[in-house]
Amino acid sequence: MKILIIGGNGTIGKTVVSHFKTSHDIIIAGRTNADVTVNIEDSKSIQSMFEKTGPLDAIICIAGEAKWDNFNALTEDDYYIGIKSKLMGQVNLVRIGQHFLNNKGSITLSTGILADDPVIKTTSAAMVNGAIHSFVQAVALEIENNIRVNVVSSGMVEAAYDKYKDYFPGHNPIPMTKVVNGYARSVLGKGNGEIIRIYD
Template sequence: MKILLIGATGAIGEVVYEELKNDTEIIQASRNSADYPVDITSEASIKALFEKVGEVDGIICTAGSAHFSTVDEMTPEQNMVAVNSKQLGQVNVVLIGLHYLRDNGSITLTTGVLMDDPLKTASSSAMANGGVSAFVKSAAIEMPRGIRINHVSPSMLEKSKEKYGKLFQGFQPVSSERIGLAYRKSVFGAQTGQGYKVY
């Protein structure tokens, strides 16, 4: 099984790679990758990546950025960071990637706890996560050739507590193992249109 992992060098991407590396061939793509660079805010960059990689059995996207600011201070331009990256970037990975995905393949996108459990300064991120979640649920009923699509919605990783703990006050950090298993379920399971919440 050949899996394209977009966002492989991020905290979640590293967890996914460790969980699946012994069972699949994983192509690691990221913004800073020397071999498989990709910017998901650029359709041309996404297309170039798939042209280079060729056909795959699964696509996992853990990439996506958002600007954190209170709504009274956020500008439309700052809000577009999440729209263009976390939301449209992942949707475009699906729209373009479908043409390179083998029959009965899987797509797994990444959302996050903020769409269900709000924090101050996180409304833009929550918006993008919610949009991706709704897209997955709707797109699942239209997927061709037996292709499945799901999303994983992780909370703060235990290993990220030192970096993000002050933002996620009162949140229970989750283990890399639990998050990795959610992606494993999406890749190897039979469900589609699901959101695997790891909170």
């Protein structure tokens, strides 16, 4: 399979790339130091990326930002960071990317536990994650050419535990192997419109 992994140089992305590259042709996309560059906040950049990759069998997105801050400190513009990046960035990857997928191709988006179990300072991030869950369930009903769309929603991964542990008191860090299995299930399985939760 020819698989495009957006965010393939990130904490989770590197491990996902390592897993799939043993048996598949991998293209890594990112802002810098990638096989093809992309800014997912810009639909024209997304279009250009797909024109460079050509036809694909699977698209995986492990990218997108959202502002973390206390609710009373968040401005309208702060919310738009997550809306433009993690939400509309991934929506546009589906909207545009479907036309570059082979029949029976798949698209896998990424969110996180905040959609179901938010913590303080995550009003914006939790909102965006929840919106993506609803989007995936809805778009799966309409997308054509037998394309499947799923989302992997992970808890705090072990590799990020030291950085984020103070935000997630009592949460169990998720082994990276479990997270990778979520992406493998989405890409290699038959599920469509699934929220693949990996929370423990």
